[in-house]
Amino acid sequence: MLCALIMAGGKGTRFWPLSTEKRPKQFLKLLGEETMIQMTVNRIKDLIPKDRTFVVTSSDYVELVKNQLPDLPSRNIIVEPVGKNTAPCIALSAFYIEKIYKDATMIVLPSDHLIENEEKFRDTINCAYDFIQNNEDGIVTLGMKPTRPEIGYGYIKASETGKLKIGNEVICKVDSFVEKPDLDKAKRYVEGENYLWNGGMFIWKATTILNLTKKFLKSTYQVLEEIAIATEDEYGSKLVENYCKVQAVSVDYGIMENAKEIYVIPCDFGWDDVGSWHAIERYREKDEHNNVVVGKVRNIEGNNNFIVGKDKLIITVGLDDVFVVETDDVILLCKKENIDNIQELRKIIL
Known part of the structure; x- marks a missing residue:
């Protein structure tokens, strides 16, 4: 069962003054007639129905999500009481989704990215999903073939050996995740074939990411498990009371740098993280x-x-x-x- 988790809790401070803490960039019409979060949901609607599409966001933005995504079931809005970076946010959501859809496979998507070739993007997701069904302990991430020496992105170094073919896509083992480079390194990465932009998109079983959280972020897992087993009446109060205790850490640092079974699909469907005013200007x-x-x-x-x-x-x-x-x-x-x-x-x- 393929479910989508859209992360929509960012503050978007690089787009000030248009983006503010009350209305950050994922809720703005930066590239056309739809807001960024509407674009994100609409590009996957032919692949994943609304009842299996979840949005995790700050408590401050719940009403914005409801207003901009009126067809999204209220139960599919997962509330993060305080920002603690992506690892706790994703694990909280995995617990939540797994309670509704047993044996769920999750695709994790940022809410504010641009995808130009949406059909190719959906085909890539399908290939990743097929791979995970046959490699249940695996993780697939989407890496973008760099088109310019970009110092604002992290990179993924793909292995040059052991490549697999799934449908129309090649899947490579990940050698390492690479921090944002200086300009000289970024130029070398563009020239090489095994360095890809890290788009922050992942496909995995909900149980896989929970097991990895338990292994590498044990105290965070224990706090989230206590929230997850709460009754429906107790869930809200347990969430507010306990979530502040989790470790603030990114999924890249807390999980990806330690996990072994990570694979990447090199992608060229026209991706941009729309992270600056210059990115808006490009499009x-x-x-x-x-x-x-x-x-x-x-x-x-x-x-x-x-x-x-x-x-x-x-x-x-x-x-x-x-x-x-x-x-x-x-x-x-x-x-x-x-x-x-x-x-x-x-x-x-x-």
């Missing part, structure tokens, strides 16, 4: 002067600008290489060369 339509313009904007004699308006008419004259973003509370104007420092600027300003 937005541009005019003849390479400007991205959204909303009520008059851009006069300007080139290579990114301008997002909301209610007011924004007029720019003779400006090049700038970001302009209007929200209810803030108008941000900065040179493009400074936009990658938006998190630090936000801390100073606020």
Whole structure:
């Protein structure tokens, strides 16, 4: 039984001022007429029905999830009382899903990524699912073939030997997970064939990730098990009382770096984690002067600008290489060369 777990608890601070703690980027229409979380759910709906699609999110965002995904059953919203990184979040969800669907296989998906070739993406998931049915202790992750020397992503080093063919996909054993590199290393990774971008997507049996949590994060497992065995009436109070006790650790560091049976499918279905304003700029339509313009904007004699308006008419004259973003509370104007420092600027300003 294939189930989807969509992680939607991030704060999205790199997209300030459009993204805020009250409404982070997964709930914004950054790339079109759908929000990022709506895009994520809709691209898998032909493969995994809504009753087997789960969203794990902060208690602060439950109403946003309900409003944006009205067809999602309320029971399929898993609440994380406080952020503790991805390993506890995923294990909490695995306990929850396994109680509803025994012998569930889970695909874990971030809520804010772009997939251009969605049919190919679904085919890849099917291949990974078939592999897991015959390798129940295994883990499959999706690795993206790098198209540029990216220093903002982690990488997966795939083994050069022992490759398997499942359907139309090749599955390789994972040699290691690699931290974000410097530029020189990133260039070498692009040139090599066995380094892939880590997209943070995993397929495994719910019981497999729980067993690995028990093995490598024992105290976290014990806390979550106590929550999981609570009665329906006690579950909410046990969750709030105990979840704060788990270890805050990523699934990559806490589980992946220690597990043995990890495999990767090299993918080229057009993936981007949409992690910065520059990523949004890559996919937005541009005019003849390479400007991205959204909303009520008059851009006069300007080139290579990114301008997002909301209610007011924004007029720019003779400006090049700038970001302009209007929200209810803030108008941000900065040179493009400074936009990658938006998190630090936000801390100073606020």
